[in-house]
């Protein structure tokens with residue numbers, strides 16, 4: 001019965017145009033991926049600054065792994081609480097302007113780990129309907145009640161806040177949305193925070209390293225807790241949560257996804273410290289990324305595409321799942337790699353082609369993307 005259910009679900013998924021099969025990558029070379037016998041231009045990466053292919057960073061990370069052991073071999077709560085990890089966390093808190101910080105093995109785990117620990121039954125969470133799946137799972141795990149507001153609609157958020165004024169809700173959002181590519185209305189959000197006094201958690205996974213002064217993100221003034229991941233602009237792996245004083249101690253005691261997992265190794269923490277220097281020195285890359293992203297949006301719009309996105313993530317609205325998949329397949333045949341984002345990653349029948357632009361891309365690359373898209377979508 002169980003095997004039958006799995007088979008049927010996959011079949012239905014196929015029929016609805018929602019089936020996923022990851023493309024196997026043989027090798028990566030800067031902005032190119034090698035798959036099958038093709039060399040394809042990669043527009044599906046979150047390596048926004050190209051740091052993960054930086055020779056200098058690779059050398060630093062290699063040296064750190066030679067210096068330290070390959071694994072922490074234990075949870076933070078047992079024998080994995082190394083000094084260098086605590087030092088790195090302090091440096092992250094200082095760099096991003098918070099009182100404290102804690103590392104998690106991944107951003108997914110970080111959102112599960114904080115939401116399930118900080119909130120409980122009878123609490124109320126109000127969230128932007130387009131927040132990441134990990135935050136949604138974290139809310140479910142917490143047992144709290146939750147209500148979504150329309151994506152980036154401060155007036156809808158305000159209505160919920162007025163309705164639930166007595167419940168002291170907390171509010172969850174992203175600062176740069178992973179699929180829509182638009183920025184949070186930070187001023188509007190901050191004004192509501194000041195008016196209603198809510199506690200806020202802002203996931204800056206796609207902004208840290210790239211957006212704001214020195215890559216410090218855009219939402220510090222509106223966030224009590226900030227979530228960042230190393231796996232995007234920071235060119236590494238794992239995640240960090242930026243916290244008010246006293247919250248780290250609470251997570252050590254009550255966050256199951258943190259307590260019952262192996263800590264990231266010392267070499268990770270040492271490399272994380274090195275990465276802060278890289279981020280500080282990336283101003284030219286950030287400028288190029290802003291310019292090339294704006295060029296991409298303008299070019300796509302003038303070719304008649306419906307495009308959302310304010311920065312290095314652009315969402316070309318297609319709608320139908322099957323058609324979105326078809327266009328991405330045709331693009332791949334023409335050596336361009338783009339993610340066809342479909343339900344449940346985005347709402348049903350609102351499928352998009354998600355364009356991830358990095359500082360490795362040039363104007364020529366963008367022109368190639370736009371002209372090839374023009375050809376294949378006919």
Ligand SMILES: Cc1ncc(COP(=O)(O)O)c(C=O)c1O
Nearest residue numbers: 106107108132178203205229231
């Ligand atoms: C907004 C957001 N938060 C969290 C995550 C999860 O981060 P990680 O890849 O480190 O698990 C992602 C990654 O897709 C994301 O887009």
